[in-house]
Amino acid sequence: METAIETQNLKKYFGDIHAVDGIDLKIPKGSLFGVLGPNGAGKTTTIRMLSTILHPTSGDAKVLGFDITKEASEIKRRIGLCPQELVIYPRLTARENIHLIAQMHGMAKKDYKERTDDLLGKMNLLDRANSLVKGFSGGMKRRVNVLMAVVHEPELLFFDEPTAGLDPQSRRVVWDFIRDFQERECTIILTTHNMEEADDLSDELVIIDHGKIITQGTPDELKGKLGEGDILEFKIEEIDQRDEIINRAKTLDFVRWGKPVGKHRIVLNALDGLRRVSEIMDVVKVKMEDISVRKNTLEDVFIDLTGRRLRD
Amino acid sequence: MELKKEPKVTKQLWYLTIKNFKSMIRELSQLIWIFGYPLVFILLMRFAYGLETYNIFAPGIIILAPIVLISQLAGHFADEKESGTLQRLITTPVSRQTILLSGLFSQLIVAAIQIVIMLLLTFLFGASFHPNANIFLLFFIPFLVAFTSLGFGLLLASFVKTASSAGGLAWFIILPLQFLGGLLTVPIIGFIPTSLAAEAMGAVMIYGSTAFVPVGLNLIWIAVWGVGLTVLGILLFQRKTAIL
Numbered sequence: 001m002e003t004a005i006e007t008q009n010l011k012k013y014f015g016d017i018h019a020v021d022g023i024d025l026k027i028p029k030g031s032l033f034g035v036l037g038p039n040g041a042g043k044t045t046t047i048r049m050l051s052t053i054l055h056p057t058s059g060d061a062k063v064l065g066f067d068i069t070k071e072a073s074e075i076k077r078r079i080g081l082c083p084q085e086l087v088i089y090p091r092l093t094a095r096e097n098i099h100l101i102a103q104m105h106g107m108a109k110k111d112y113k114e115r116t117d118d119l120l121g122k123m124n125l126l127d128r129a130n131s132l133v134k135g136f137s138g139g140m141k142r143r144v145n146v147l148m149a150v151v152h153e154p155e156l157l158f159f160d161e162p163t164a165g166l167d168p169q170s171r172r173v174v175w176d177f178i179r180d181f182q183e184r185e186c187t188i189i190l191t192t193h194n195m196e197e198a199d200d201l202s203d204e205l206v207i208i209d210h211g212k213i214i215t216q217g218t219p220d221e222l223k224g225k226l227g228e229g230d231i232l233e234f235k236i237e238e239i240d241q242r243d244e245i246i247n248r249a250k251t252l253d254f255v256r257w258g259k260p261v262g263k264h265r266i267v268l269n270a271l272d273g274l275r276r277v278s279e280i281m282d283v284v285k286v287k288m289e290d291i292s293v294r295k296n297t298l299e300d301v302f303i304d305l306t307g308r309r310l311r312d
Numbered sequence: 313m314e315l316k317k318e319p320k321v322t323k324q325l326w327y328l329t330i331k332n333f334k335s336m337i338r339e340l341s342q343l344i345w346i347f348g349y350p351l352v353f354i355l356l357m358r359f360a361y362g363l364e365t366y367n368i369f370a371p372g373i374i375i376l377a378p379i380v381l382i383s384q385l386a387g388h389f390a391d392e393k394e395s396g397t398l399q400r401l402i403t404t405p406v407s408r409q410t411i412l413l414s415g416l417f418s419q420l421i422v423a424a425i426q427i428v429i430m431l432l433l434t435f436l437f438g439a440s441f442h443p444n445a446n447i448f449l450l451f452f453i454p455f456l457v458a459f460t461s462l463g464f465g466l467l468l469a470s471f472v473k474t475a476s477s478a479g480g481l482a483w484f485i486i487l488p489l490q491f492l493g494g495l496l497t498v499p500i501i502g503f504i505p506t507s508l509a510a511e512a513m514g515a516v517m518i519y520g521s522t523a524f525v526p527v528g529l530n531l532i533w534i535a536v537w538g539v540g541l542t543v544l545g546i547l548l549f550q551r552k553t554a555i556l
């Protein structure tokens with residue numbers, strides 16, 4: 001299988017801050033690869049290095065076969081970047097913003113005009129195509145932000161938190177759009193701290209924390225590592241008894257593992273957890289403020305590996 | 313996927329210049345600043361001080377107009393840096409030099425329009441032009457000042473991080489150029505672009521002169537200032553926005 005991105009011990013330091021601390025990646029062409037991690041984990045810095053905006057402190061990286069430091073111009077002709085921030089020209093129209101990126105890539109006028117209209121239609125923006133972007137809602141601006149990254153039909157697309165701050169409806173529109181784009185043999189790198197987004201869209205993903213990869217696999221593989229049980233999450237008042245409560249719960253043979261999360265929460269993995277909540281409560285003997293039962297998520301994978309939530 | 317042809321630099325430059333120009337003329341506050349600031353001085357000199365004083369200072373007021381472009385250009389690039397659009401452009405196959413030149417070109421287009429309007433307004437409000445005043449020089453002298461102002465703007469853009477700080481700090485360049493150059497008073501320093509331009513403009517406008525001294529020689533020195541500042545500005549700006 002051909003490789004779209006390959007990195008070896010990629011590092012980026014800002015003084016004492018190790019933003020990216022030795023990342024090894026091998027991403028196959030045509031895949032939708034997720035990079036999941038909390039804010040400040042190093043996702044955006046990694047993307048910025050791979051898209052040639054930042055030079056690495058050390059390590060090697062090749063994007064579509066080109067070295068990121070020596071062959072940046074070749075990479076720029078082949079990639080699209082949708083940044084996390086809304087990077088658009090407010091005093092240009094939606095159509096003009098998208099045209100500008102196509103023009104910088106040297107697309108023929110006829111081609112980019114047709115394609116822009118097609119893209120605006122897909123994002124439900126055609127009726128506002130000639131309006132200045134400064135009057136748009138946050139969701140509409142974010143959709144223009146996405147379209148500017150894809151208008152020139154890049155071989156490789158970086159989506160850096162593409163749905164941050166979007167309402168659920170707009171998020172669905174963007175997700176459908178990303179899926180549609182993947183079907184055109186495009187490799188997509190998606191960074192997110194939204195576990196649902198990573199789970200739903202990624203073929204394969206890495207979870208990174210403090211600049212390092214802490215695990216890698218398909219969403220099902222990663223969730224499978226936690227076992228087949230349900231996740232029970234409790235909110236408790238007795239902070240100092242957290243470990244004791246977890247140990248008491250573990251005496252039950254169907255409780256596979258337990259971890260404290262933050263100051264007031266405990267997460268347990270229990271087989272058939274939904275039906276056996278009352279048994280657990282009998283054993284732990286503690287006043288619970290609330291309780292929820294759900295299937296494994298990628299957030300639970302992160303909790304299992306770090307003891308923290310993605311949004312902590 | 314099929315790789316598109318290598319984009320042409322001239323086309324990129326054209327599209328970016330148009331983009332910058334559109335962004336500028338669609339912002340009312342910028343239009344008021346570009347045209348309103350010099351207009352205030354025309355009205356002030358003409359109606360508060362009378363026609364005689366107005367006639368003496370009219371050449372300086374015309375030179376005053378393109379100086380406001382210092383804050384315009386610095387603000388433009390600071391805004392591109394602050395909003396991330398500069399970085400977004402840098403991820404496309406466009407060079408930093410093209411981006412810089414497009415910023416300069418769009419401001420020069422504004423300067424050309426501004427100078428024509430200022431010349432017309434100065435005339436309409438009663439300034440006396442010598443019958444032999446060379447129209448090309450009346451346009452070209454302030455245009456060369458505009459070019460020099462863009463050099464100052466580029467230098468400023470290298471240091472500032474936000475458009476608002478660019479707007480504020482620009483005054484530390486605009487006011488000395490305005491007052492030391494004698495645009496509205498007696499010139500204090502003779503060898504700065506504004507005093508050189510005011511002297512040349514006065515010679516052309518009031519006396520109808522086209523002589524090498526002071527017109528031609530002053531134009532050469534203003535051009536030297538402009539080229540020097542612009543080259544320095546480009547080098548510094550590229551260094552400050554280089555990938556780290």
